[in-house]
Amino acid sequence: GAVVSQHPSWVICKSGTSVKIECRSLDFQATTMFWYRQFPKQSLMLMATSNEGSKATYEQGVEKDKFLINHASLTLSTLTVTSAHPEDSSFYICSADTRSSYNEQFFGPGTRLTVL
């Protein structure tokens, strides 16, 4: 099946710094990738939809200037958490749309962000 990787798998940073998370589709081209955030014992919350070559579409309540998304190629999307604060600590997961007949998404392994 389709493979999606994320890097880094975990990161610890100081408050006020920026963190970049990469999401790559390894064996297929993904015109659309999704970024989710998951707090402990909660479900995945869609943050934004990333489309190759165009601006990301953010969900209501998600700050565009804080969570910068770039989808520069058909295999890479990046999420940058700018000026991170402790409340941004979470599990960030990306997924890629395989454009199958039923829009199956394949998920990356996730990135655990801890902001001190």
Place this chain on the structure above:
Amino acid sequence: GQNIDQPTEMTATEGAIVQINCTYQTSGFNGLFWYQQHAGEAPTFLSYNVLDGLEEKGRFSSFLSRSKGYSYLLLKELQMKDSASYLCAVTNAGKSTFGDGTTLTVKP
């Protein structure tokens, strides 16, 4: 709006059968996914239903009734490794909305 309901927790015995229900009220519907998620890991695909009825896949089966806004995931011959969170997700216009997940604990 989107509203997806699942039980928060369930417990079952190894070797038994368990049914996890999911009800939804959404503004649009293309299909319904079930995912399995172990703690600290990303979700993995289990099943997809777009038409009413039962889809069987080994030990796992999923049922959908679009008119009732209802689905269930059936797990047979439970194994200890099936202890995980099970997420119901409704997809519409290419986007998926997830339920809060059901944490299943399988006991010996």
